Amino acid sequence: MKLIDAHIHLFGQDEWADELAVSVGHINSKQHVDEWFQKLDIVHGIVMGNFDPLPDVYDFGPGYSYCVGLEGRQILRLGPDKVPAMVEEHLRRSACCGIKLYPGYDDHYLTDELYAPYYELAEKYNKPVAIHTGQTQDQHGWLKYSHPLAVDDLAVKYPNVQFILCHFGNPFLADAAAVMEKNPNVSCDISGLLEGYEDLDEYFEDKKYYIQMLQGWLSYGDYWDRVIFGTDWPGVNFPNYVEFIRRLVPRKHWQAVFFDNANRIFGLGL
Numbered sequence: 103m104k105l106i107d108a109h110i111h112l113f114g115q116d117e118w119a120d121e122l123a124v125s126v127g128h129i130n131s132k133q134h135v136d137e138w139f140q141k142l143d144i145v146h147g148i149v150m151g152n153f154d155p156l157p158d159v160y161d162f163g164p165g166y167s168y169c170v171g172l173e174g175r176q177i178l179r180l181g182p183d184k185v186p187a188m189v190e191e192h193l194r195r196s197a198c199c200g201i202k203l204y205p206g207y208d209d210h211y212l213t214d215e216l217y218a219p220y221y222e223l224a225e226k227y228n229k230p231v232a233i234h235t236g237q238t239q240d241q242h243g244w245l246k247y248s249h250p251l252a253v254d255d256l257a258v259k260y261p262n263v264q265f266i267l268c269h270f271g272n273p274f275l276a277d278a279a280a281v282m283e284k285n286p287n288v289s290c291d292i293s294g295l296l297e298g299y300e301d302l303d304e305y306f307e308d309k310k311y312y313i314q315m316l317q318g319w320l321s322y323g324d325y326w327d328r329v330i331f332g333t334d335w336p337g338v339n340f341p342n343y344v345e346f347i348r349r350l351v352p353r354k355h356w357q358a359v360f361f362d363n364a365n366r367i368f369g370l371g372l
């Protein structure tokens with residue numbers, strides 16, 4: 103079965119990313135990712151951008167698309183009047199399949215006027231806006247900005263834009279489910295739901311209640327056609343995470359979750 107990994111980060115040579123990859127049993131290199139994609143029949147990867155939106159920073163070659171990454175503080179640093187044109191240049195490219203926002207790692211609300219031009223650009227180019235929702239990786243984040251309920255305002259204000267709740271708002275699962283149930287223009291990805299390498303038998307036993315909550319809220323609304331597989335590499339082990347999602351998601355939804363939904367929502371044309 104062919105898979106699309108709709109949520110990875112490629113940091114290049116970077117001490118922090120090198121250590122993270124090693125800690126999950128991998129090596130931080132694009133070639134290593136390519137090899138694992140081949141082994142697992144992952145035919146396409148979507149890179150969530152972590153760089154300033156300069157013209158030539160996002161070139162990952164065939165088999166990869168990217169969402170141009172933005173943070174409020176970064177927009178202020180680069181100039182709020184300059185950044186929309188930079189982002190538009192990316193959105194014109196077929197390899198750029200959307201925009202990625204990082205509230206929670208950044209202290210601006212999604213409804214801040216600073217972000218308005220990017221929702222309008224997403225609508226103009228018919229490309230989705232993926233949004234970090236839920237827990238942040240360390241204590242330096244602010245959860246009030248990354249709460250999935252914040253996306254409800256956007257979904258109402260921009261009905262023609264598709265918004266993606268990255269990480270299904272974890273652990274604000276009920277809130278993410280409410281936003282998805284109400285708004286047909288909100289999807290989620292199920293990346294980064296466990297960190298590192300886990301013995302899955304043990305994990306499913308130790309975290310039984312969490313797993314039940316995840317499965318329960320993913321099944322709560324009629325939205326399996328809006329649930330997208332992604333890993334959040336380099337934070338997870340590839341085969342371990344694919345197996346985790348196979349156990350989590352009912353088999354009858356695998357084709358949609360592992361391939362069809364990302365292909366349609368990100369307009370990949372695969």
Ligand SMILES: [Zn+2]
Pocket residue numbers: 109110111150294334
């Ligand atoms: Zn991520």
